[in-house]
Amino acid sequence: QVQLVESGGGLVQAGGSLRLSCAASGRTFSSDVMGWFRQAPGKEREFVAGISWNGGSTSYTDSVKGRFTISRDNAKNTVYLQMNRLKPEDTAVYYCAADRHWTVVISTVERSYDYWGQGTQVTVSS
Numbered sequence: 001q002v003q004l005v006e007s008g009g010g011l012v013q014a015g016g017s018l019r020l021s022c023a024a025s026g027r028t029f030s031s032d033v034m035g036w037f038r039q040a041p042g043k044e045r046e047f048v049a050g051i052s053w054n055g056g057s058t059s060y061t062d063s064v065k066g067r068f069t070i071s072r073d074n075a076k077n078t079v080y081l082q083m084n085r086l087k088p089e090d091t092a093v094y095y096c097a098a099d100r101h102w103t104v105v106i107s108t109v110e111r112s113y114d115y116w117g118q119g120t121q122v123t124v125s126s
Helices: none
Strands: 003-007 010-013 018-025 033-039 046-051 058-060 068-073 078-083 092-099 120-125
Touching: 003 092, 018 033, 018 092, 018 120, 033 068, 033 078, 046 068, 046 078, 058 068
Parallel strands: 010 120
Antiparallel strands: 003 018, 018 078, 033 046, 033 092, 046 058, 068 078, 092 120
């Protein structure tokens, strides 16, 4: 059974940091583009960050550039999202996703991703 399990969410004050983890199991994800998306209450899910299969290429949405860093450890089948200088507008459920199509392109589109985690809540208080 293929699973992506996120962890590391929680409640933090504005300006604080959190590190999200996404542990993959059931297949090897080392060839996949991996992405993080988020969905705030009343809003559509949006792309946050993505990373190529070997970590050599990353992509971020403008609102998190310079604050968030995506990384991966293929030996552990795990992807991370380090979030610094958090803002109240970062409050959302964060989802990990995998694009299994042997691509070098980091898609920002939901439908490009085949596997999804259940999400982890991040709440940033002002």
